[in-house]
Amino acid sequence: MAIVMQQGALTEFLAREFAQVANDFSVTRVEEDLLEVRLNVADRHLRPGGTVSGPSMFALADVAVYLAILSRLGPVALAVTTNCSIDFMRKPAAGRALVAQARLLKLGRVLAVGDVLIYSEGTAAPVARAGLTYSIPPETKGGA
Amino acid sequence: MAIVMQQGALTEFLAREFAQVANDFSVTRVEEDLLEVRLNVADRHLRPGGTVSGPSMFALADVAVYLAILSRLGPVALAVTTNCSIDFMRKPAAGRALVAQARLLKLGRVLAVGDVLIYSEGTAAPVARAGLTYSIPPETKGGA
Amino acid sequence: MAIVMQQGALTEFLAREFAQVANDFSVTRVEEDLLEVRLNVADRHLRPGGTVSGPSMFALADVAVYLAILSRLGPVALAVTTNCSIDFMRKPAAGRALVAQARLLKLGRVLAVGDVLIYSEGTAAPVARAGLTYSIPPETKGGA
Amino acid sequence: MAIVMQQGALTEFLAREFAQVANDFSVTRVEEDLLEVRLNVADRHLRPGGTVSGPSMFALADVAVYLAILSRLGPVALAVTTNCSIDFMRKPAAGRALVAQARLLKLGRVLAVGDVLIYSEGTAAPVARAGLTYSIPPETKGGA
Numbered sequence: 002m003a004i005v006m007q008q009g010a011l012t013e014f015l016a017r018e019f020a021q022v023a024n025d026f027s028v029t030r031v032e033e034d035l036l037e038v039r040l041n042v043a044d045r046h047l048r049p050g051g052t053v054s055g056p057s058m059f060a061l062a063d064v065a066v067y068l069a070i071l072s073r074l075g076p077v078a079l080a081v082t083t084n085c086s087i088d089f090m091r092k093p094a095a096g097r098a099l100v101a102q103a104r105l106l107k108l109g110r111v112l113a114v115g116d117v118l119i120y121s122e123g124t125a126a127p128v129a130r131a132g133l134t135y136s137i138p139p140e141t142k143g144g145a
Numbered sequence: 146m147a148i149v150m151q152q153g154a155l156t157e158f159l160a161r162e163f164a165q166v167a168n169d170f171s172v173t174r175v176e177e178d179l180l181e182v183r184l185n186v187a188d189r190h191l192r193p194g195g196t197v198s199g200p201s202m203f204a205l206a207d208v209a210v211y212l213a214i215l216s217r218l219g220p221v222a223l224a225v226t227t228n229c230s231i232d233f234m235r236k237p238a239a240g241r242a243l244v245a246q247a248r249l250l251k252l253g254r255v256l257a258v259g260d261v262l263i264y265s266e267g268t269a270a271p272v273a274r275a276g277l278t279y280s281i282p283p284e285t286k287g288g289a
Numbered sequence: 290m291a292i293v294m295q296q297g298a299l300t301e302f303l304a305r306e307f308a309q310v311a312n313d314f315s316v317t318r319v320e321e322d323l324l325e326v327r328l329n330v331a332d333r334h335l336r337p338g339g340t341v342s343g344p345s346m347f348a349l350a351d352v353a354v355y356l357a358i359l360s361r362l363g364p365v366a367l368a369v370t371t372n373c374s375i376d377f378m379r380k381p382a383a384g385r386a387l388v389a390q391a392r393l394l395k396l397g398r399v400l401a402v403g404d405v406l407i408y409s410e411g412t413a414a415p416v417a418r419a420g421l422t423y424s425i426p427p428e429t430k431g432g433a
Numbered sequence: 434m435a436i437v438m439q440q441g442a443l444t445e446f447l448a449r450e451f452a453q454v455a456n457d458f459s460v461t462r463v464e465e466d467l468l469e470v471r472l473n474v475a476d477r478h479l480r481p482g483g484t485v486s487g488p489s490m491f492a493l494a495d496v497a498v499y500l501a502i503l504s505r506l507g508p509v510a511l512a513v514t515t516n517c518s519i520d521f522m523r524k525p526a527a528g529r530a531l532v533a534q535a536r537l538l539k540l541g542r543v544l545a546v547g548d549v550l551i552y553s554e555g556t557a558a559p560v561a562r563a564g565l566t567y568s569i570p571p572e573t574k575g576g577a
Contacts, residue, residue, distance in 0.1 A: 019192070021189070081233070086372075090539040090541075107558075136399065230374030230518050258378050260420075309479075373491075373517075
């Protein structure tokens with residue numbers, strides 16, 4: 002399925018629709034097989050010890066797959082997260098951004114499924130992985 | 146396994162160790178079979194439309210099971226979330242607190258497992274459910 | 290939502306539609322809040338050491354929530370499992386049946402969500418827990 | 434981490450330790466980044482309509498990651514599945530084998546995490562994906 006929203010359009014969409022969190026995230030790659038989002042780590046994302054919190058990693062995984070869906074369906078998409086299974090595997094490196102690489106595995110009539118690997122920027126071993134499912138409401142089919 | 150930290154001790158622990166988020170949560174019940182935590186919903190937890198965000202519900206589920214473990218192991222526990230599978234089932238009611246009811250299903254030597262139901266306060270149908278696993282580092286066994 | 294298929298009707302449905310596995314399972318309770326299914330453990334369910342295999346526990350969890358959905362929607366339901374997250378928490382007791390207790394948490398227009406605890410018969414601590422999601426095809430709405 | 438058991442050794446291990454199911458599976462590739470296992474579909478794996486059953490796909494995902502761990506730890510490994518989250522995304526093609534491609538994402542001191550994509554042989558879109566966690570008992574460290 003073709004990409005109908007590129008990096009710039011996704012960034013604008015985030016800023017317009019999710020103003021509260023838009024500055025947390027940068028869309029860094031939008032490709033057929035991969036959408037990459039960066040978490041610009043700030044104090045509010047940290048736990049004692051300087052580690053990025055679980056909820057911040059969850060938010061990053063969620064936004065990455067959400068944007069991957071949006072990149073195919075266009076700006077009217079109102080996909081709703083219905084399930085996320087996330088594994089926290091390693092402690093993120095202190096003082097580094099996190100990068101999520103999301104792949105869309107299914108974009109069906111009512112459900113979309115994607116998975117994500119999250120890395121500390123510049124590090125080879127992933128800190129987390131997640132699989133997410135989204136429900137796509139009927140009115141968004143056929144896109145904008 | 147006996148409860149070694151009650152409501153007051155857990156609240157103090159949150160305030161001391163997780164100052165950034167401690168005001169988000171109130172520990173409302175600590176029982177053998179159930180630990181209840183309330184998310185005091187504020188603007189920063191909301192998405193457009195006034196719905197509590199997924200990451201905020203994830204954070205609530207996570208803290209509820211974490212505190213359930215702590216209530217048995219005592220204040221030295223440094224359990225680390227290793228997995229969470231969460232289902233978002235209904236849109237939370239606007240303008241209401243969320244309440245998480247957590248049960249500990251296993252508290253083993255190296256792993257603890259709990260599950261959680263999240264409700265809009267005063268509502269019978271759960272908005273989310275989650276199962277979480279925590280790794281318990283060796284040094285915390287036998288706890289303070 | 291009212292129960293429209295009771296224990297006998299569910300058992301007949303299993304025998305008719307899932308003849309290959311119907312003898313593995315006995316529906317033992319059908320209540321508003323709880324559907325209970327027993328795995329009649331045979332050699333084909335065991336791993337070396339006499340432990341019930343993971344896939345057999347998965348099958349038990351799956352059939353229990355599936356039947357809970359069926360008990361509300363009637364015999365034409367063709368719900369399809371879309372996600373299962375299962376935690377294996379303890380080794381099942383050798384030489385005992387397994388019992389799954391399933392609750393339906395959501396029965397929506399397109400998705401149903403249930404969770405399950407699995408016990409070795411006569412034992413208090415659960416051996417596994419699972420959360421499952423089913424997609425309900427449009428043609429089954431309004432039931433038989 | 435180096436591969437210490439290749440295709441032949443893994444196949445022998447399955448035949449010796451899991452005789453009941455060994456014929457169901459063929460280890461087809463063992464590489465640094467990928468272990469591939471084929472489910473030799475037989476009647477016992479099918480549901481009405483000729484579709485491979487959910488429990489058979491679960492079993493395939495489980496064995497694939499298990500063998501990926503074994504390929505690094507050697508034949509004494511007694512890893513135990515503690516969690517699996519599996520998404521069933523498409524109906525498997527009738528009359529075809531299923532192929533699971535597993536990657537090991539973490540092989541830690543106490544936990545290993547892998548993920549799997551399952552395909553109908555010769556088909557590009559995956560029918561299922563799964564993430565699995567295994568607990569590694571202390572006695573197996575340093576392996577045979």
